[in-house]
Amino acid sequence: MAATNVLRSEWTKIRSVTSTLWTLSLAFAVSLALGALISIVTRNSFDDMPARDQFSFDATFTSFAGMGLGQLAMIVFGVLVVSSEYSTGMIRTSLAAVPQRATLLFSKVAVATALAFLIGFVTSFGAFFLGQALLGDHSVSIDEPGVLRAVFGAGIYMGLIAMFSMGIAAMLRSPLLSLGILMPFxxxxxxxxxxxxATRKVGQYLPDQAGSRVMQVVTPPDDTAPYGPWGGLGIMVLWVVAALLGGYAVLRRRDA
Structure with a gap:
């Protein structure tokens, strides 16, 4: 089957499963709602904050406060896109139609990734503008140094979280097992x-810890990471690549 036909088939699968599209909508709604709430609370309590916290206040990162919870929905989306076919047994039909396993997996990932990045960017820009509107006098403009990079980076981060989840789901081939590992992780x-x-030097190289650095404009005073925003995102990309290659290795070597 031609690659374009496989892409169309994967798009049909994704849009025909209501739960996958609902998770993307939830990622957007939760990120904006919680980010707005934190922005309001921060604006009202800013004058009571210690001088050290006021000096290192990051208005941009504050508007992304809800994305930590919104990534939960992106994780669920990534897992469902890949593992739902295993739980229903449809993977056998898919492999019969597309014997080239690399084409099948990476077409699925490509379509789902395009959706994840689209929602990621809509969410990051929406959360930023809503959060800054609610922060009042403590807000920043998107043309200030580092802000546009952080907003774009937040959208990329959300998309990469979904991609990483797809790779893990391809390896584990079970939605319950995948979510049971990814959520606590x-x-x-x-x-x-x-x-x-005692573990910070290790923790700062984990995908979310490293990748979220790109969303920050102001570096926290206690930050000792030996990489910058784009370096942290690069570390996250390496995790994503490793997860997807691991998923492909399992798909290639194991029966459906």
Whole structure:
């Protein structure tokens, strides 16, 4: 089957499954809603913040406060796109129609990634402009140094989270197992490793810890990472590539 036909087929699969599209909508809604709430709270409590926190205040990153929870929906989207065919048994039909396993997997990833990046950019720009409107006198303009990079970077980060989840799901081939590993990893393990002094040097190289640096305009005073915003995003890209290659290796060597 021609690659263009495979891409069309994967697009049909994704848009015909309501749950996958709902997760993208949820990523947008949660990110904006929570970011707006944090921005309002920050504006009202800014004068009571310690002088050290006021000096290092990052208005751009504050508007992205909801994206930490929004990435949960992106993880679910990435897992469902890949693993739903295994749970329903449709993977056998897909492999019968497209015996070239690399074409099948990477066509699926390409279509889902395009959607994830689209929603990621809509979310990052929406969260930024809404958050800055609510921050009032503490807001920044998108043409200030580093801000546009952070907004674009936030959208890229959301897309990469979905891609990483696709790779893990391709390796594990089970939605429950994939989510059972990814959720604790991103919301518990990574935060613990990144915030405990004894493990911080390891934690700062995890995909979310490194990738989220691109969303920051102001470097926190206690930040000791040996890389900048784009370097951190580059580390995250390496994690994504490794996950996708691992997923392909499993698909190539194991039966459906």
């Amino acid at each position: 991103f919301f518990i393990i990574s935060n613990v490793l990144g915030n405990v002094d």
